[in-house]
Amino acid sequence: MEKCRKYERLREAACKLTRAKTFGTGAVVVGAWGGWCSRNDETLKKMDWSISEKYKTILCTMALERTVQLVNWFMRSTTALALRADRRGRHAQQANRT
Secondary structure (H helix, E strand, O other), rough: HHHHHHOOOOHHHHHHOOOOOOOOOOOOOEEEOEEEEEOHHHHHOOOOOOHHHHHHHHHHHHHHHHHHHHHHHHHOOOOOOOOOOHHHHHHHHHHHHH
């Protein structure tokens, strides 16, 4: 709900940009393992959208793939967080002693 309230501030700008008469916020949640949250159906119903189970599966798969790509990019581009062998476990402890 917090995200929905956050985007509520965009009501005027979104309506002006899209020439929409109505504006609403909602959420489509995909689980950590790519699962469809049953409350997503409530969001889709509010938007008067009807999508098949197959399309829901595709949406979840795409969201999961994009999330993995984003995390991979972030980890490669952030050297302080990069998972490097020289900074892990007992090898890192031994290197720090010498």
